[in-house]
Amino acid sequence: MEKDVIIIGGGVAGLSAGIYGQLNGYNTEILEMHSLPGGQCTAWKRKGYTFDYCIHWLVGSAHGAFHDIWKETGALNKETVIVDPETYVTMRMPDGEDFIIYSDIDRWEQYLVDMAPGDRKPIARMCNDMRKMGTMQLFEKPSFKRNLLDLASFIWKSGPALRTYMKYGKKSVDEYFEKLGFESKVLKERLLGIGSAMEDFSAIAFLFVLVWFSQKNAGYPVGGSMPFTMRMAEKYKSLGGTFTGRARVEKIISHENKAVGVRLTDGTIRYAKYIIGACDLHALMYDMLDGKYVTPQIKKAFTEWPLFTPLVQVSFGIDRPIESEFHTYQVIAPGEVIGHTSLSTGYGVSNYNHDPEITPEGKCVMKMLFDSPIDLWENMDKEEYQREKENIAADACKKLEKLYPDVKGHIEVVDVATPLTDIKYTGVWKGAYEGFMPTSKNMTKSIKHTVKGLDNFYLTGQWLFPGGGLPPSAQSGKWLFQWITKKDKKKFRTA
Numbered sequence: 089m090e091k092d093v094i095i096i097g098g099g100v101a102g103l104s105a106g107i108y109g110q111l112n113g114y115n116t117e118i119l120e121m122h123s124l125p126g127g128q129c130t131a132w133k134r135k136g137y138t139f140d141y142c143i144h145w146l147v148g149s150a151h152g153a154f155h156d157i158w159k160e161t162g163a164l165n166k167e168t169v170i171v172d173p174e175t176y177v178t179m180r181m182p183d184g185e186d187f188i189i190y191s192d193i194d195r196w197e198q199y200l201v202d203m204a205p206g207d208r209k210p211i212a213r214m215c216n217d218m219r220k221m222g223t224m225q226l227f228e229k230p231s232f233k234r235n236l237l238d239l240a241s242f243i244w245k246s247g248p249a250l251r252t253y254m255k256y257g258k259k260s261v262d263e264y265f266e267k268l269g270f271e272s273k274v275l276k277e278r279l280l281g282i283g284s285a286m287e288d289f290s291a292i293a294f295l296f297v298l299v300w301f302s303q304k305n306a307g308y309p310v311g312g313s314m315p316f317t318m319r320m321a322e323k324y325k326s327l328g329g330t331f332t333g334r335a336r337v338e339k340i341i342s343h344e345n346k347a348v349g350v351r352l353t354d355g356t357i358r359y360a361k362y363i364i365g366a367c368d369l370h371a372l373m374y375d376m377l378d379g380k381y382v383t384p385q386i387k388k389a390f391t392e393w394p395l396f397t398p399l400v401q402v403s404f405g406i407d408r409p410i411e412s413e414f415h416t417y418q419v420i421a422p423g424e425v426i427g428h429t430s431l432s433t434g435y436g437v438s439n440y441n442h443d444p445e446i447t448p449e450g451k452c453v454m455k456m457l458f459d460s461p462i463d464l465w466e467n468m469d470k471e472e473y474q475r476e477k478e479n480i481a482a483d484a485c486k487k488l489e490k491l492y493p494d495v496k497g498h499i500e501v502v503d504v505a506t507p508l509t510d511i512k513y514t515g516v517w518k519g520a521y522e523g524f525m526p527t528s529k530n531m532t533k534s535i536k537h538t539v540k541g542l543d544n545f546y547l548t549g550q551w552l553f554p555g556g557g558l559p560p561s562a563q564s565g566k567w568l569f570q571w572i573t574k575k576d577k578k579k580f581r582t583a
């Protein structure tokens with residue numbers, strides 16, 4: 089065997105697994121179907137403009153267990169500049185009014201009270217619930233490494249958060265808002281607008297988001313996604329890891345209930361002691377392993393847990409600077425149409441003028457994002473697809489000009505990335521860019537990293553934790569090598 093470990097997929101999870109593997113003395117190789125590392129955490133260039141695909145907010149940008157991982161993997165270093173936005177998002181309501189969600193909970197509370205003084209009590213209750221969630225300690229160690237002392241310390245420190253969790257853990261964000269009992273019609277409409285955007289979205293997940301912003305621990309690393317993953321890739325290579333691009337794994341080879349290697353689409357066969365699946369979970373279990381090892385848990389997840397609705401991203405290169413009062417607007421426009429997508433709630437528009445590495449001097453980069461159900465994209469022929477992209481570009485430009493009249497006549501480049509783009513370049517199942525949606529029913533669940541009946545094969549990545557995102561993806565790589573080193577009776581090292 090040439091390698092101790094083969095890692096299928098070079099996204100953030102695969103890179104993290106590779107880095108911790110190398111740090112612990114394993115000779116690893118990442119096989120990545122794309123030419124570049126990064127997976128969905130990526131960006132691309134068009135006519136001198138950089139269009140970023142991923143990072144809007146990075147949990148762990150300042151402190152805590154996730155921050156340790158970003159430092160250990162080199163994703164963040166001393167030179168990385170983090171921007172902490174004053175607002176999480178500003179909702180442009182259909183009546184033309186703006187509803188601001190401030191990153192700071194105290195400031196948001198005051199803003200809401202000024203808007204609806206009669207609802208002072210439910211507003212205070214909601215903001216207090218958020219503050220209580222802020223006491224939740226994230227586990228640094230995986231479950232198999234935790235001892236009684238870790239658990240006692242967790243319960244002691246996270247007490248207020250745990251009590252809030254017990255109260256609302258099974259509620260959706262809509263049910264939560266109902267329960268708080270707001271009187272103000274305007275406030276109710278605006279708050280319910282946040283919830284209804286995501287069917288059965290967990291109340292706890294909602295309460296958590298502003299906590300991280302308020303703690304200034306969900307900032308934006310200047311430069312965005314590409315430098316972020318490139319720093320991880322550099323770290324991996326500097327530790328002796330081998331990154332092989334344009335290497336698409338077709339099958340996982342097993343022998344006597346042990347994973348022993350992989351076969352690439354070009355017919356090459358590679359053997360290793362351990363095989364790690366750091367790519368799409370559905371493809372791993374149903375295609376690469378022919379459905380032979382699908383555990384009841386994975387089967388249940390794919391049949392019962394909702395997936396994130398895929399996104400269309402329209403990026404704009406604008407040949408003049410455009411000022412924005414807020415960096416991101418969520419325009420509430422249910423039923424409006426872009427291309428053939430009827431918008432469920434609306435679309436988001438971000439201005440990158442807070443990032444000098446992305447915004448060229450004297451110009452402006454903006455992007456629009458909207459949900460577009462996967463069934464609208466399946467079975468499209470090439471011509472239909474091309475036409476749809478053109479229609480989206482035209483509709484999106486009109487909407488952008490309405491929001492920012494100054495862009496008229498200055499849009500130099502329009503780039504449309506669809507759910508099929510994401511699937512083509514990363515293989516993500518149904519375009520579900522963060523895997524399983526966190527709902528009131530699966531919020532506390534996670535998919536096991538071992539697969540019953542197949543030794544020496546492990547799972548890592550966004551699909552293991554409902555809600556996905558960069559931090560759990562990277563953490564799953566670290567936890568996995570804590571497991572492997574324990575199994576091999578080695579001390580786990582992070583440096």
Ligand SMILES: Cc1cc2nc3c(=O)[nH]c(=O)nc-3n(C[C@H](O)[C@H](O)[C@H](O)COP(=O)(O)OP(=O)(O)OC[C@H]3O[C@@H](n4cnc5c(N)ncnc54)[C@H](O)[C@@H]3O)c2cc1C
Pocket residue numbers: 096097098099100101102119120121122125126127128129141142143144145146147335336337338366367368371399401510513514515516521522548549550551556557558559561
């Ligand atoms: C538009 C957008 C915005 C986002 N914003 C944020 C954000 O602000 N904050 C946040 O935390 N998260 C965000 N996310 C989510 C985040 O990008 C993902 O959760 C994370 O990147 C997943 O990492 P991963 O390594 O688990 O999976 P992926 O990034 O999907 O990586 C899987 C890798 O496996 C490779 N692969 C697949 N099949 C094969 C095969 N057969 N052989 C070899 N290689 C294969 C793929 O090419 C890919 O490189 C966003 C995602 C999108 C799309």
